[in-house]
Amino acid sequence: MKFELPLGDLVEAVVEFLMRHAQWLFDAIEIVVGGLADGIGAALEFPPDVVLAGLIVGLAFYRVGWKFAVFAAVALAVIFALGLWPQTVDTLTLVLTATVIALILGIPLGIAAGRSDRIESALRPMLDLMQTMPAFVYLIPAAMFFGLGTVPGVIATIVFALPPVVRLTSLGIRQVPEELVEAGLAFGCTSRQLLFKVQIPTALPSIMAGVNQTIMLALSMVVIASMIGAGGLGNQVLRGIQRLDIGLGFEGGLAVVLVAILLDRITQSFGKPRTKSAPMTARGSTAPTSESADRPAAMQPAEPGA
Amino acid sequence: MTTKIAVRGLCKVFGTAPAKALELLRRGLSKEEIFARTGQTIGVHDANFEIEAGEIFVVMGLSGSGKSTLVRMLNRLIEPTAGEIVVDGRDITRMSRRELIELRRRDMSMVFQNFALMPHLRVWENAAFGLEVAGFDPVARRERAMNALEAVGLKPYAECWPSELSGGMQQRVGLARALANEPSILLMDEAFSALDPLTRGEMQDELLRLQAEHQRTIVFISHDLDEAIRIGDRLAIMEGGRIVQIGRPDEILKAPANDYVRSFFRNVDLTRVLTAGDIARRDQVTLVRHPGEGVRAALRQLRERDREFGYVQDARRRFHGIVSVESLIAALERSNGGASLADAFLPDVTPVPSDVSMSEVLALVARSPYPLPVVDGNGAYVGAISKTAYLEALGRSR
Ligand SMILES: Nc1ncnc2c1ncn2[C@@H]1O[C@H](COP(=O)(O)OP(=O)(O)O)[C@@H](O)[C@H]1O
Ligand SMILES: [Mg+2]
Numbered sequence: 001m002k003f004e005l006p007l008g009d010l011v012e013a014v015v016e017f018l019m020r021h022a023q024w025l026f027d028a029i030e031i032v033v034g035g036l037a038d039g040i041g042a043a044l045e046f047p048p049d050v051v052l053a054g055l056i057v058g059l060a061f062y063r064v065g066w067k068f069a070v071f072a073a074v075a076l077a078v079i080f081a082l083g084l085w086p087q088t089v090d091t092l093t094l095v096l097t098a099t100v101i102a103l104i105l106g107i108p109l110g111i112a113a114g115r116s117d118r119i120e121s122a123l124r125p126m127l128d129l130m131q132t133m134p135a136f137v138y139l140i141p142a143a144m145f146f147g148l149g150t151v152p153g154v155i156a157t158i159v160f161a162l163p164p165v166v167r168l169t170s171l172g173i174r175q176v177p178e179e180l181v182e183a184g185l186a187f188g189c190t191s192r193q194l195l196f197k198v199q200i201p202t203a204l205p206s207i208m209a210g211v212n213q214t215i216m217l218a219l220s221m222v223v224i225a226s227m228i229g230a231g232g233l234g235n236q237v238l239r240g241i242q243r244l245d246i247g248l249g250f251e252g253g254l255a256v257v258l259v260a261i262l263l264d265r266i267t268q269s270f271g272k273p274r275t276k277s278a279p280m281t282a283r284g285s286t287a288p289t290s291e292s293a294d295r296p297a298a299m300q301p302a303e304p305g306a
Numbered sequence: 307m308t309t310k311i312a313v314r315g316l317c318k319v320f321g322t323a324p325a326k327a328l329e330l331l332r333r334g335l336s337k338e339e340i341f342a343r344t345g346q347t348i349g350v351h352d353a354n355f356e357i358e359a360g361e362i363f364v365v366m367g368l369s370g371s372g373k374s375t376l377v378r379m380l381n382r383l384i385e386p387t388a389g390e391i392v393v394d395g396r397d398i399t400r401m402s403r404r405e406l407i408e409l410r411r412r413d414m415s416m417v418f419q420n421f422a423l424m425p426h427l428r429v430w431e432n433a434a435f436g437l438e439v440a441g442f443d444p445v446a447r448r449e450r451a452m453n454a455l456e457a458v459g460l461k462p463y464a465e466c467w468p469s470e471l472s473g474g475m476q477q478r479v480g481l482a483r484a485l486a487n488e489p490s491i492l493l494m495d496e497a498f499s500a501l502d503p504l505t506r507g508e509m510q511d512e513l514l515r516l517q518a519e520h521q522r523t524i525v526f527i528s529h530d531l532d533e534a535i536r537i538g539d540r541l542a543i544m545e546g547g548r549i550v551q552i553g554r555p556d557e558i559l560k561a562p563a564n565d566y567v568r569s570f571f572r573n574v575d576l577t578r579v580l581t582a583g584d585i586a587r588r589d590q591v592t593l594v595r596h597p598g599e600g601v602r603a604a605l606r607q608l609r610e611r612d613r614e615f616g617y618v619q620d621a622r623r624r625f626h627g628i629v630s631v632e633s634l635i636a637a638l639e640r641s642n643g644g645a646s647l648a649d650a651f652l653p654d655v656t657p658v659p660s661d662v663s664m665s666e667v668l669a670l671v672a673r674s675p676y677p678l679p680v681v682d683g684n685g686a687y688v689g690a691i692s693k694t695a696y697l698e699a700l701g702r703s704r
Contacts (some may be wrong), residue, residue: 111504179422182383183416187487188410201426202425289448
């Protein structure tokens with residue numbers, strides 16, 4: 001006789017139970033997520049297309065540099081030329097909505113995990129599960145709970161994209177040098193001041209790396225989520241696959257890649273330590289050369305801290 | 307002098323069963339034995355000492371001897387297992403969280419081995435860190451931080467990032483940050499150990515200069531004996547969590563408590579520990595200058611005791627000058643009997659203060675034709691250093 005562990009049945013039963021008894025919860029989530037997605041979508045579609053594109057190019061210039069700004073302009077022009085601009089805006093809406101929610105959940109979770117070993121060890125297996133489970137698997141319950149459309153796509157995306165920001169936030173907090181924490185405490189920080197004045201600012205590069213990865217994962221998931229009607233560039237790719245139309249698929253794929261590069265470079269720029277971007281102003285305007293100041297200035301007698 | 311910090315029976319056990327380890331300690335077991343039996347690490351065992359206000363108290367010992375643990379218990383970055391720490395009459399081991407935070411903001415600050423500057427804050431913001439945490443308004447914060455930076459000579463760098471500064475300059479920022487809230491106590495854990503020797507020497511001078519302008523009570527951790535001797539008013543020597551000796555550098559040098567302490571001092575440059583006062587001898591002829599004491603009497607004394615030079619002081623022991631047999635005779639001949647001792651003084655005699663180190667005296671002793679006179683802070687004659695006495699002092703210390 002053949003015996004199979006009835007795990008699938010069990011999961012099904014749980015999902016059905018939830019659907020029957022927790023529908024109010026899903027309705028509430030749907031309202032919040034749907035509302036946020038509508039808001040972000042409206043904000044992106046409000047300005048004329050050219051203005052939005054100009055804003056993106058401007059951001060690329062301000063955060064990364066003029067070369068990258070040129071690249072951004074060309075990339076957006078290509079997307080326009082392919083006629084994929086509306087889908088791209090839809091995709092951006094999905095990515096931003098999922099990312100915003102993932103960060104709102106993930107950063108506090110990561111901070112808590114970074115400060116407490118117990119929370120860390122409770123979270124770790126869940127994060128492992130979320131990350132290793134094939135992305136498609138999330139689509140089924142998401143579709144069952146929320147039907148087809150934007151909201152289930154965003155939900156599935158959040159689940160898939162959440163782990164990196166949690167992990168890297170926790171890691172960043174844990175990697176704050178012990179001496180800095182001691183310095184914070186020695187100068188009289190409360191626990192909250194220690195968090196906001198020492199730990200988070202010091203962990204910021206790591207946290208931003210997590211944000212970047214979360215955005216990239218969200219983008220990749222959004223394509224998959226088009227299978228449950230999330231729309232955007234994913235649809236283009238999906239249609240290419242369904243019709244075995246290489247050209248169509250390639251165009252959609254290219255647009256996704258271009259969006260990915262733009263999002264990646266721009267968000268990465270926020271993770272750079274400030275010392276790298278700032279010295280030009282700090283050094284040029286105020287400080288004498290380093291040889292001259294270490295000694296002579298220090299040897300002049302001066303009132304201490306009076 | 308008032309006692310600023312009094313530490314009594316202070317212990318720290320790292321581990322989960324400190325009570326058991328304390329019990330074994332009381333029975334006299336060593337740190338290693340206790341670790342072998344219970345897995346508990348003794349950080350500090352039964353530390354007792356008092357630090358005067360305005361004193362630089364240096365804690366010395368090999369790595370792992372418990373110095374950092376000791377100093378971190380003084381501001382309770384590490385919670386003591388037992389004992390009390392009385393600062394300005396208040397036992398800080400019994401303070402509430404709130405009181406402790408107030409103490410750290412107002413009375414104590416700390417300088418760290420690896421500077422521990424906040425990488426996301428500019429130099430002046432780092433200097434203002436303690437003020438910001440304590441809730442000063444932005445204007446007062448900036449002003450006081452700038453003053454502190456000026457005191458360490460870094461005002462022109464206020465807008466830089468810490469990573470743009472050299473190690474020595476970064477530690478000046480660390481010092482400015484510690485001075486900005488004008489604490490009465492400064493805790494410095496190997497504050498200069500990460501610096502190259504030249505910069506380290508400069509920072510030591512800097513610290514002494516700041517201390518001369520404004521006395522603070524400083525607990526300074528070091529594993530470098532030369533540094534300890536240079537800046538410390540008193541030293542505490544730690545071995546395996548215990549304080550084995552406390553005293554002024556020269557006291558410890560002259561009477562080391564055990565071989566561990568002796569081994570510390572083995573390679574020390576003694577000429578920097580011992581002072582002119584330590585090696586001056588009172589075996590010269592002293593002549594008291596008063597109206598009755600004439601040139602002839604002085605000459606007679608020197609001849610009787612077969613000495614070449616006489617050291618002249620007054621009734622209050624203040625040093626006046628040196629006469630020699632030759633100069634006395636010359637004075638007699640010049641004046642036909644009416645001479646006073648002052649007429650016979652050798653020219654260009656400058657006495658050395660008793661607290662000048664032996665190394666600084668060396669050149670003077672070598673050049674001086676007579677044993678070098680030494681005076682104390684009041685100008686009173688302490689003794690004289692001959693070339694022989696100097697060499698003997700050197701020899702004794704080997
Ligand atoms: N947090 C800790 N947990 C366990 N043992 C510790 C801890 N901190 C220090 N120790 C131990 O306490 C002893 C004293 O350490 P420490 O005070 O850092 O010495 P030092 O500063 O003189 O080098 C060492 O044996 C060290 O291993
Ligand atoms: Mg140490």
